[in-house]
Amino acid sequence: MSNTTSSGAQAARLSDSTVIDGMSMRDRRRVSNWLLTICVMLLGMIALGGATRLTGSGLSIMDWRPVTGMLPPLSHAEWERQFELYKGIPQYKILHEGFGLAGFQKIFWAEWMHRFWGRVIGLYLLVRLVIFAVQGVLTRGLILRLAFFFVLGGLQGAIGWFMVASGFRPDSTAVEPVRLVLHLGMALILYGAILWTALSVRYPTVEPVPDRAGGRRTRMALHAALGLVGLTIVAGGFTAGTHAGFSYNTFPLMDGHLVPEGYARLHPFWFNWIANIPAVQFDHRLLATLTVLAIGLTVFFGMKANLGPRAHAAVALMGWAVLIQYALGVTTLLLVVPVWAGTIHQTFAAVLLGVGIYAMHALRGAKRTRW
Template structure:
């Protein structure tokens, strides 16, 4: 399960790379089984390229870039899809072996089967996202579908990671439920929630290409709050469609996340009842949020180069990982 978590982080990184390079629409057909085999002949390459030429993205962004250019973006998307299929095998084959040999409990077996089914569903959601980019008036996938695909990936990752950590340490270490410990525990839950919300906001930032605007920090076009924040009506549309609002919200959430994690670490280190493992996890989370915040600012100031955007998305998964580890190590609060 930890190996699958590692592969999921790689999948999230590959997803960021395909999005930033505009590779996601290069494969025009969804073949869950035979799609594992890439084009093996020049005729098949030409067929795939001809399909790609029919969508607006090619005509507007890549017109005339030739078969070699198409092959470059095709391989990025193919590897992303192949990696997903490979994860299915890495989960299914050991699951069958361990279930047959009686190593796994029925409950854990059922949970792993559910993960396998949800992984297949995630592939279908990915195609649902990609299909939105084939519309005559579109050159990219719909932001809402992009965020849906991203959220499902992270939700599956959290479930598998928590299951893996619980299998590795099935008995939680008892932590006395003092007022200070309970306060830190509640803050850890809040940290997980705000990190997840910031990731969702980052998905909308990516989907609307908001990172290519207002490339200064901390001000946006000379203002702390951009002038056009509330230009759409009804107001809530600004959170999902208004580039100024989408980027500002992501900045604000990221700053609140860093501040909340800093406060949680401060209180946690002053609470010896938490124990060394939980405090070590808090410190790891602190270093991770500093790295992620710096990467976010760097990505913005450099106008979203592919390498920075990919690493930023990957580190979001790593930050969430540290937050889940903190919460998992505190699951013994008040238990006898």
């Protein structure tokens, strides 16, 4: 037997013992289904966050009550109190003055649903974690990991309030872009970590990659592609936070130029990347295009190599996903960021990231490993 074949056979016998050692197949399926459901719920949370931002609803709730905030205002007097609080911030005075209690309730419900859904996700994670732990379904390592995810979820709520509070400043009508990106980034980190754990529980055995050299090339390209996906999402967060998508609504040129005028007008130079609208939008476009090319290279390597059925399908799926996301981005830009398009574009960015994580997980058998 050749060294390559032997290595592939050994890879097939590897498992993530810290996650599933001792768990039955039935229990692994139950746990992975639960975690995958949480991932879908997190996608819904990301969608709600995008819609909340695009409708200008994010500053409508002026207090942060982690527990009692699950209940909306239950009396007319409470509605009036909440509305009076909102009237005290610049966003109301500049953008919404005079729109009345009915208009306030409309934006309030959008933000309340976003916060409520986050609490539902946290409760679902905690309750099922306790039930599975009491039933003896989970390993100690998995219990600790999932408890850590629960703590991260609570931290994400605090980061959300930290973001919202930045919009209450006397000179502001929106949250600070840096805090928005921090909030979005933490959501995606939590989503990616839970997704990886769910995949490790469902697929504990490493699928062998018959073509180890081709698999390693594909995996290296995928590493670069996922890095670009992450950078593009960060740039998209700054595009959203600075409202840069409402300018330069042509493609591929920006006001007739490939590189927009005024790209480097701010000092220091790096400040253009987070605060200068021409630079912020151009960077997002450039990174998105580089992401398409990097994923295209990943698909090219993957289709040439014998990766195994799951890895092969995952790489192909990533190719389709990035084309859809790129088309969504261009559509959102050309239509001047309607709520529906902006929301779908933000949500599908997380879907693309998830597909990339799935592909990376499926390619574990291509890693350089000393036996």
